[in-house]
Amino acid sequence: MIRHVVGDLYQIGESSVGEGGWHEAVRIYVLLNDGCPLIFDAGSHVHRGQIMAELHTLLGDTAPGYVFLTHTELPHTGNLSAILTAWPSAKLVVSSAILPYCELPWWVKEEQIMYGYAGTNAVYGGRAISFLDGILKDQPGTHWMYDAQTGTLFTADAFGYMLPTNSETLFDDEHADGIPTDWLKRYHASAFRFLPQCDGNKVNADIAKVFAKRNVNVIAPTHGNAIRHNVAQGVARFNQAIMEIC
Amino acid sequence: MELKIYGDTVSRVGVRQITPQIYWISHCLGECAVEVNGGFAADFAKLNPILDPEASDIIYNSFLFMDEKTLLVDTLSPGQHDTVLEALSDILGDRKLDYCWISHTELPHAGNIAAIQRAHPGLEIMTVANHDHYEVHGLADATLLNYGDVIDLGEHKIEIIKPLFVDHALTQWFYEHNTGFLCPVDWALNVHRADQCFRFMDEMEEVGYSVEQFMHEVSTTSRVVFPWIRWADPDATGEAVDKFFEQYDVKIFAPSHTNVIRKDLDKYTAALSQAMRMAIVGNFDLVF
Incomplete structure (x- = not known):
C-alpha cells in the first residue's frame, strides 16, 4: 500500500504474516525529489507484483535516479532485479563496506554501482544524502542514511517492529499511544539475537x-512503518525494549 | 598441495580434501584481489598496523560431506554460481546431493540456493528453526533444525549447536562428532596474501603466517564482522570461548572465512580467546 509519510517521502511495500498473526513489514521508502526519485531498499521478491505496481503508480512516467541499499540481505534486495529491469538507467548506491561481487546478484553491472562512505554527504539528483555506519545491525556492511530535507533517518533493520493484524499500515500517530514497546521488543529480540x-x-x-x-x-x-509524529517517544520505547532484551 | 581450480577472478573456486570424505570448496580472488575488491581486506591493516598490508584477500568457504548421505555446507556467493556447480558435479560424480545446510542467509553463504536446487532436484535445504517469515529470506520450504538436532549422514553425525557469535538472526553453527569438525560460520575471519590462497593454516605457516598474526587479525576483523561485541563484556566473552572449546573437542576448525585449521588446534583456540578480549576493548572506528 502506498502511504504518504511527510513532505515528498512515501512508504510502500507489503508485510508477511507469521506466528500468532504478527506481521513483519518489508518496506521501501521513496523520495520523489522533484523529478529524480530516490528509492531506499528494493523490497522482497515475495512481494514483487505489489511493489512494482505501487512503484509504477507512485512514480508514473518518471524513472528513479538512484536505488539506495541499506544492506544486501534478500528482504532488502530480493526485488532489485525487477526495479533495475524496469528502470535500467537507475544507479545503485551501496555501502563502501560491502564487496559487491560477493554481496550483490552476479548480474549487477559494475558501472551501475556507486558507493556511500560513512561520514560523508553526497548529492543525488540535487538532493543531499548523508551516510553513517549502521549502529545496530545484523550484517556488517549495513549503513544508515539521512535526508536532511525531510529529517528522515533510514535505519535498515533497527527500529523495526512487529505489527498485529489490522495495524499493518499505520504510522505511530495513527495508534492511540504510538508504537508500543512490546512491538519493538518482539522485533529486536528476534532480529538481533546477540542482544542478550x-x-x-x-x-x-x-x-x-x-x-x-x-x-x-x-x-x-x-521492517516497520515510519515513525513520523513523535520521534522522542519512539526512541524512548526503543530504549526500553533494548533494556528488556539485554 | 593437491588442488583443483575452477574459473578465475570473481568466479574462481578451489577444491581440496580435508579428510577422505570432507571436501573444502572455497573462493578467493588471488592476484587480482586488490583490483577487484579495492583493497577492502587491506583496510583491516589501517585499523591495526600490526596486520600485513599485503594481505588483501578474503576466503569464502563451502564444505561437502561425502558419506552415505551427502551434505553441502553453504553455497558460496552469486559470483561463483557456475563454478560451484561444476566443482560439485566433479566431486559428486553419479551421486546426488541430499542436503544443503545454510549457516545463515547472507548472499555469500546462501546466494546459490536456487541454482543448486535446479541442478539437484529433490535437494533438502536445512536452516535454523525458531524464527519466522522464512519466505522473505528465500527459505520457505526449508527443513528447520533446532540446537541439539543431529543430521545423520552415516559415519558423520552433525550436531546443530548454538553459536557463540552471530550477526544474522538465522545463524547456527555445527559440530561433527566423529571428526571433530567445527563450522563456526563467520567467526575468526582472517585475510591472506596471493601466495597463501587455498592453504590450510599449517601450510600458511610455511609461507610466513603465524598464530600471533591470526590473533591480531581476528581481534580486528571481529570488530567489523560482529560490531555488537563493543557492547559485550570482554572477560565474560573470553570465558565463553574457553568454555566452548572445553565442551567441544575440535580437531578441524572450519569457519566460512578462514583458512581451515587442521593441526595444532590448541594454540589457535587459545589465540581466539585472547583475540575476542582484544576485539571488545579495541577501536571500532564508527561514524555515528
Missing part, C-alpha cells in the same frame, strides 16, 4: 549519539 550478550545501556548510549548529531523528524525502518 550486550549491555543495554551501552546500546542506547550509541543510539543517542546518532540522534544528538542530527535533527531527526522521521525514523524509517525497513
Whole structure:
C-alpha cells in the first residue's frame, strides 16, 4: 500500500504474516525529489507484483535516479532485479563496506554501482544524502542514511517492529499511544539475537549519539512503518525494549 | 598441495580434501584481489598496523560431506554460481546431493540456493528453526533444525549447536562428532596474501603466517564482522570461548572465512580467546 509519510517521502511495500498473526513489514521508502526519485531498499521478491505496481503508480512516467541499499540481505534486495529491469538507467548506491561481487546478484553491472562512505554527504539528483555506519545491525556492511530535507533517518533493520493484524499500515500517530514497546521488543529480540550478550545501556548510549548529531523528524525502518509524529517517544520505547532484551 | 581450480577472478573456486570424505570448496580472488575488491581486506591493516598490508584477500568457504548421505555446507556467493556447480558435479560424480545446510542467509553463504536446487532436484535445504517469515529470506520450504538436532549422514553425525557469535538472526553453527569438525560460520575471519590462497593454516605457516598474526587479525576483523561485541563484556566473552572449546573437542576448525585449521588446534583456540578480549576493548572506528 502506498502511504504518504511527510513532505515528498512515501512508504510502500507489503508485510508477511507469521506466528500468532504478527506481521513483519518489508518496506521501501521513496523520495520523489522533484523529478529524480530516490528509492531506499528494493523490497522482497515475495512481494514483487505489489511493489512494482505501487512503484509504477507512485512514480508514473518518471524513472528513479538512484536505488539506495541499506544492506544486501534478500528482504532488502530480493526485488532489485525487477526495479533495475524496469528502470535500467537507475544507479545503485551501496555501502563502501560491502564487496559487491560477493554481496550483490552476479548480474549487477559494475558501472551501475556507486558507493556511500560513512561520514560523508553526497548529492543525488540535487538532493543531499548523508551516510553513517549502521549502529545496530545484523550484517556488517549495513549503513544508515539521512535526508536532511525531510529529517528522515533510514535505519535498515533497527527500529523495526512487529505489527498485529489490522495495524499493518499505520504510522505511530495513527495508534492511540504510538508504537508500543512490546512491538519493538518482539522485533529486536528476534532480529538481533546477540542482544542478550550486550549491555543495554551501552546500546542506547550509541543510539543517542546518532540522534544528538542530527535533527531527526522521521525514523524509517525497513521492517516497520515510519515513525513520523513523535520521534522522542519512539526512541524512548526503543530504549526500553533494548533494556528488556539485554 | 593437491588442488583443483575452477574459473578465475570473481568466479574462481578451489577444491581440496580435508579428510577422505570432507571436501573444502572455497573462493578467493588471488592476484587480482586488490583490483577487484579495492583493497577492502587491506583496510583491516589501517585499523591495526600490526596486520600485513599485503594481505588483501578474503576466503569464502563451502564444505561437502561425502558419506552415505551427502551434505553441502553453504553455497558460496552469486559470483561463483557456475563454478560451484561444476566443482560439485566433479566431486559428486553419479551421486546426488541430499542436503544443503545454510549457516545463515547472507548472499555469500546462501546466494546459490536456487541454482543448486535446479541442478539437484529433490535437494533438502536445512536452516535454523525458531524464527519466522522464512519466505522473505528465500527459505520457505526449508527443513528447520533446532540446537541439539543431529543430521545423520552415516559415519558423520552433525550436531546443530548454538553459536557463540552471530550477526544474522538465522545463524547456527555445527559440530561433527566423529571428526571433530567445527563450522563456526563467520567467526575468526582472517585475510591472506596471493601466495597463501587455498592453504590450510599449517601450510600458511610455511609461507610466513603465524598464530600471533591470526590473533591480531581476528581481534580486528571481529570488530567489523560482529560490531555488537563493543557492547559485550570482554572477560565474560573470553570465558565463553574457553568454555566452548572445553565442551567441544575440535580437531578441524572450519569457519566460512578462514583458512581451515587442521593441526595444532590448541594454540589457535587459545589465540581466539585472547583475540575476542582484544576485539571488545579495541577501536571500532564508527561514524555515528
